[in-house]
Amino acid sequence: MAHPRLPDPYRRQAQREGFASRAVYKLQAIDSRFRLFRAGQRVLDLGCSPGSWLQYVASRVGADGLVVGIDQAPLVISPQPPIHYLAMDVLSLDLTALMVLSPYFDVVVSDLAPATCGIKEVDQQRSLSLAEAAWACARQVLRPGGHFLVKVFEGPDLKHLIQRLTETFLRCHRLKPRGSRRESAELYILALHQRVGAEAGSRRQ
Numbered sequence: 001m002a003h004p005r006l007p008d009p010y011r012r013q014a015q016r017e018g019f020a021s022r023a024v025y026k027l028q029a030i031d032s033r034f035r036l037f038r039a040g041q042r043v044l045d046l047g048c049s050p051g052s053w054l055q056y057v058a059s060r061v062g063a064d065g066l067v068v069g070i071d072q073a074p075l076v077i078s079p080q081p082p083i084h085y086l087a088m089d090v091l092s093l094d095l096t097a098l099m100v101l102s103p104y105f106d107v108v109v110s111d112l113a114p115a116t117c118g119i120k121e122v123d124q125q126r127s128l129s130l131a132e133a134a135w136a137c138a139r140q141v142l143r144p145g146g147h148f149l150v151k152v153f154e155g156p157d158l159k160h161l162i163q164r165l166t167e168t169f170l171r172c173h174r175l176k177p178r179g180s181r182r183e184s185a186e187l188y189i190l191a192l193h194q195r196v197g198a199e200a201g202s203r204r205q
């Protein structure tokens with residue numbers, strides 16, 4: 001385990017490169033492998049504060065794209081187009097406010113993380129509730145063929161969410177990207193290519 005007082009190379013790199021947080025390198029690692037983002041895309045970022053994923057995605061989708069970030073905490077970056085920020089709790093999300101900005105998204109990413117209490121089972125459950133809320137939102141706005149990336153803490157109940165994603169997308173991957181601390185229970189589920197007809201409104205579920 002890394003010594004807690006050793007400087008974190010990712011944090012220093014983020015400061016040097018002008019990113020709001022070290023979290024950017026996890027998304028960058030996933031994107032380098034799977035090529036999630038392209039110019040002109042519409043991307044929804046759940047749990048976007050302080051804003052490093054917004055910065056990264058904005059650079060990938062460019063001026064013709066759209067990046068909407070939602071968080072209950074304020075950003076440390078100042079959002080300029082293509083970035084839009086909505087201050088909201090994802091556990092009581094107002095989809096109308098979101099869909100005014102765009103009725104659909106090509107990619108939905110969630111780096112939502114709960115306030116942790118140190119009790120493993122409680123923290124897992126809180127993380128899973130946020131991941132479920134992210135999926136409930138993504139189901140409403142993700143276009144057919146679109147991708148969903150979600151952070152969640154490893155735990156026994158995770159298999160139910162993974163099963164639903166496996167049914168809804170062509171491919172699912174469990175990822176522990178570069179930059180994710182080895183001692184952290186977090187992992188990312190990447191669900192690629194939402195099956196046509198699997199989006200909300202086209203099926204019973």
Ligand SMILES: C[S@@+](CC[C@H](N)C(=O)[O-])C[C@H]1O[C@@H](n2cnc3c(N)ncnc32)[C@H](O)[C@@H]1O
Binds near residue numbers: 049050054
């Ligand atoms: C790890 S941080 C995200 C870092 C971000 N990806 C970045 O690159 O800057 C997790 C975020 O989840 C947010 N969050 C946790 N619970 C939330 C909720 N119920 N509604 C909205 N945001 C929430 C926190 O406020 C926090 O900003």
